[in-house]
Amino acid sequence: xxxxxxxxxxxxxxxxxxxxxxxxxxxxxxxxxxxxxxxxxxxxxxxxxxxxxxxxxxxxxxxxxxxxxxxxxxxxxxxxxxxxxxxxxxxxxxxxxxxxxxxxxxxxxxxxxxxxxxxxxxxxxxxxxxxxxxxxxxxxxxxxxxxxxxxxxxxxxxxxxxxxxxxxxxxxxxxxxxxxxxxxxxxxxxxxxxxxxxxxxxxxxxxxxxxxxxxxxxxxxxxxxxxxxxxxxxxxxxxxxxxxxxxxxxxxxxxxxxxxxxxxxxxxxxxxxxxxxxxxxxxxxxxxxxxxxxxxxxxxxxxxxxxxxxxxxxxxxxxxxxxxxxxxxxxxxxxxxxxxxxxxxxxxxxxxxxxxxxxxxxxxxxxxxxxxxxxxxxxxxxxxxxxxxxxxxxxxxxxxxxxxxxxxxxxxxxxxxxxxxxxxxxxxxxxxxxxxxxxxxxxxxxxxxxxxxxxxxxxxxxxxxxxxxxxxxxxxxxxxxxxxxxxxxxxxxxxxxxxxxxxxxxxxx
Amino acid sequence: xxxxxxxxxxxxxxxxxxxxxxxxxxxxxxxxxxxxxxxxxxxxxxxxxxxxxxxxxxxxxxxxxxxxxxxxxxxxxxxxxxxxxxxxxxxxxxxxxxxxxxxxxxxxxxxxxxxxxxxxxxxxxxxxxxxxxxxxxxxxxxxxxxxxxxxxxxxxxxxxxxxxxxxxxxxxxxxxxxxxxxxxxxxxxxxxxxxxxxxxxxxxxxxxxxxxxxxxxxxxxxxxxxxxxxxxxxxxxxxxxxxx
Numbered sequence: 001x002x003x004x005x006x007x008x009x010x011x012x013x014x015x016x017x018x019x020x021x022x023x024x025x026x027x028x029x030x031x032x033x034x035x036x037x038x039x040x041x042x043x044x045x046x047x048x049x050x051x052x053x054x055x056x057x058x059x060x061x062x063x064x065x066x067x068x069x070x071x072x073x074x075x076x077x078x079x080x081x082x083x084x085x086x087x088x089x090x091x092x093x094x095x096x097x098x099x100x101x102x103x104x105x106x107x108x109x110x111x112x113x114x115x116x117x118x119x120x121x122x123x124x125x126x127x128x129x130x131x132x133x134x135x136x137x138x139x140x141x142x143x144x145x146x147x148x149x150x151x152x153x154x155x156x157x158x159x160x161x162x163x164x165x166x167x168x169x170x171x172x173x174x175x176x177x178x179x180x181x182x183x184x185x186x187x188x189x190x191x192x193x194x195x196x197x198x199x200x201x202x203x204x205x206x207x208x209x210x211x212x213x214x215x216x217x218x219x220x221x222x223x224x225x226x227x228x229x230x231x232x233x234x235x236x237x238x239x240x241x242x243x244x245x246x247x248x249x250x251x252x253x254x255x256x257x258x259x260x261x262x263x264x265x266x267x268x269x270x271x272x273x274x275x276x277x278x279x280x281x282x283x284x285x286x287x288x289x290x291x292x293x294x295x296x297x298x299x300x301x302x303x304x305x306x307x308x309x310x311x312x313x314x315x316x317x318x319x320x321x322x323x324x325x326x327x328x329x330x331x332x333x334x335x336x337x338x339x340x341x342x343x344x345x346x347x348x349x350x351x352x353x354x355x356x357x358x359x360x361x362x363x364x365x366x367x368x369x370x371x372x373x374x375x376x377x378x379x380x381x382x383x384x385x386x387x388x389x390x391x392x393x394x395x396x397x398x399x400x401x402x403x404x405x406x407x408x409x410x411x412x413x414x415x416x417x418x419x420x421x422x423x424x425x426x427x428x429x430x431x432x433x434x435x436x437x438x439x440x441x442x443x444x445x446x447x448x449x450x451x452x453x454x455x456x457x458x459x460x461x462x463x464x465x466x467x468x469x470x471x472x473x474x475x476x477x478x479x480x481x482x483x484x485x486x487x488x489x490x491x492x493x494x495x496x497x498x499x500x501x502x503x504x505x506x507x508x509x
Numbered sequence: 510x511x512x513x514x515x516x517x518x519x520x521x522x523x524x525x526x527x528x529x530x531x532x533x534x535x536x537x538x539x540x541x542x543x544x545x546x547x548x549x550x551x552x553x554x555x556x557x558x559x560x561x562x563x564x565x566x567x568x569x570x571x572x573x574x575x576x577x578x579x580x581x582x583x584x585x586x587x588x589x590x591x592x593x594x595x596x597x598x599x600x601x602x603x604x605x606x607x608x609x610x611x612x613x614x615x616x617x618x619x620x621x622x623x624x625x626x627x628x629x630x631x632x633x634x635x636x637x638x639x640x641x642x643x644x645x646x647x648x649x650x651x652x653x654x655x656x657x658x659x660x661x662x663x664x665x666x667x668x669x670x671x672x673x674x675x676x677x678x679x680x681x682x683x684x685x686x687x688x689x690x691x692x693x694x695x696x697x698x699x700x701x702x703x704x705x706x707x708x709x710x711x712x713x714x715x716x717x718x719x720x721x722x723x724x725x726x727x728x729x730x731x732x733x734x735x736x737x738x739x740x741x742x743x744x745x746x747x748x749x750x751x752x753x
Binding site for chain 1: 558561563584585587588590592594596598599600601602611612615644646647660661664670
């Protein structure tokens with residue numbers, strides 16, 4: 001639970017950083033011939049809406065890149081602003097409070113004016129209001145006699161667990177404290193996990209959305225917002241102003257199509273019936289007769305092909321990052337190891353890199369490198385640098401000085417000393433550093449899914465959003481296997497490159 | 510006295526605040542074996558390493574073959590200087606053959622020249638040719654030290670620097686290598702500088718002895734000179750503990 005809390009705290013930190021860095025970003029021109037990138041946030045409903053938009057465009061012959069499961073409003077909004085994402089579904093209340101904070105109640109017209117100045121257009125709402133709400137177990141609420149938010153605020157010994165975004169929003173927990181006079185402490189946790197926690201009785205109440213498909217599953221009731229505090233959250237597609245008008249027209253077909261009950265139903269099909277987002281989106285579009293072509297109905301793709309695809313992407317991310325790490329780290333270590341100051345300085349910098357939480361680093365890169373694979377690879381590269389650099393420097397420094405002297409004394413040039421004595425002697429240590437870097441990369445690459453880089457983190461992120469352990473395991477197990485296989489491959493490599501008596505710890509005295 | 514091979518001119522070397530060699534001047538003659546004798550910390554290894562540029566003095570000048578040593582020229586000069594250290598200093602990742610012949614191969618010697626020189630050296634130090642593919646860790650201390658001497662002599666250098674090469678060996682092995690070394694001296698005259706703390710060894714192998722004490726020359730002369738007229742208690746002590 002602490003890990004989840006920390007993860008969410010990091011997400012918050014990175015959102016803040018993004019605001020600071022947003023000035024550096026530039027918008028990109030759109031081009032009708034290219035693929036459109038559709039984004040989604042990392043919760044059930046937003047995945048479904050993202051999938052609906054994607055399939056609708058694909059049905060009309062457009063190519064769509066799905067960048068789903070992005071974490072935090074600022075991450076995805078920034079991606080839209082910089083043109084990394086062409087469209088995603090946002091909520092009116094979120095727009096007002098998060099994107100234009102402290103400007104009081106904004107009318108839709110005011111909001112649109114703000115958006116236009118950023119090169120963004122909000123289309124008409126899908127029709128439903130997915131507002132924030134506070135949810136409790138039905139029987140527990142009855143026991144306490146709590147039906148309204150005011151009555152909850154009056155309870156003394158209650159434990160509250162909220163999603164971190166809610167915890168820190170003026171229209172969330174902060175506003176509840178102000179308006180309802182809550183004095184209780186609240187902890188931050190992943191939204192999906194909060195339902196499990198409330199089911200287990202660990203917490204008494206959590207934030208929920210009025211369209212949550214699993215309110216029913218967990219037998220939760222929504223407390224009446226008796227002071228009318230929560231703002232309205234109508235789901236609206238946000239698009240780039242200069243998007244192909246044809247695309248805009250296609251998306252307009254979705255206006256007013258989904259009311260709250262419909263959305264709860266669609267959410268439930270994923271949460272309760274275990275269907276994929278693609279299946280539910282396809283069912284919806286078929287039911288609404290929005291498909292032009294009959295062939296495009298989607299059936300669930302097999303688990304194995306998903307795992308295979310995700311593993312390929314995961315390998316791609318780590319192999320490119322690790323190669324870059326070796327390409328930079330190994331020569332750099334060889335160049336600087338003789339200078340104590342330089343190597344200490346470089347190790348310090350590389351160590352500093354390592355201490356930047358992965359998610360924060362990933363988010364920092366969005367304004368510079370956008371979203372997707374590029375920032376993920378750069379972050380993984382930076383993380384691999386420290387173990388590679390450190391092992392190279394240490395390996396070269398710990399070579400027996402008698403051998404260094406002998407190599408120098410028999411008349412070898414600097415390069416010959418390096419090539420025929422220092423590098424072969426350093427190799428076992430260097431290899432184990434590269435192995436460490438590889439394994440760190442495989443683990444860290446799962447976080448890349450938060451910025452739309454894909455890989456084995458994708459089922460994990462989605463699984464967290466859906467509170468679906470199977471899905472989480474579909475990412476976690478292959479990632480663990482990859483780490484183990486990598487370890488074994490490095491052992492094989494070591495045996496091929498290093499003679500047995502040269503392995504670490506077995507140097508003759 | 511014969512020509513000077515190594516010339517030290519008022520050299521000083523210190524590590525941190527500790528002065529190892531203090532304003533020392535010395536000529537080491539060509540074609541004979543000179544032993545530098547002294548207790549641990551007397552500066553004898555440092556003095557030796559100045560002769561092949563592993564240690565550069567902060568004051569003074571060292572010349573070999575009448576050419577002053579500097580960081581650039583020393584690389585070429587080292588090909589004319591064989592060097593062997595205590596513990597052999599063999600490269601653990603290379604076989605006996607490759608340890609000995611590495612530099613010859615880097616200098617593009619012809620294969621048959623390498624092979625015949627290698628075989629000659631093995632024979633000289635009574636090493637079994639079957640050892641050639643083996644790695645240093647699998648050799649005895651005596652074998653390692655012999656291989657180290659082979660490596661030092663591979664390029665047939667006119668100058669041989671030996672830094673306590675026999676100190677780590679057991680007495681029996683040491684005796685055997687001593688006699689091999691004397692046989693070598695009988696075959697060819699080569700300028701050799703032997704650093705040792707063992708006065709007995711110095712007397713046995715060298716024609717000239719230099720006694721070093723705290724970075725200065727305590728006494729210099731032929732073996733007989735020093736044995737008959739020790740300059741100080743220190744020199745006498747070296748004789749007494751030297752085992753002879």
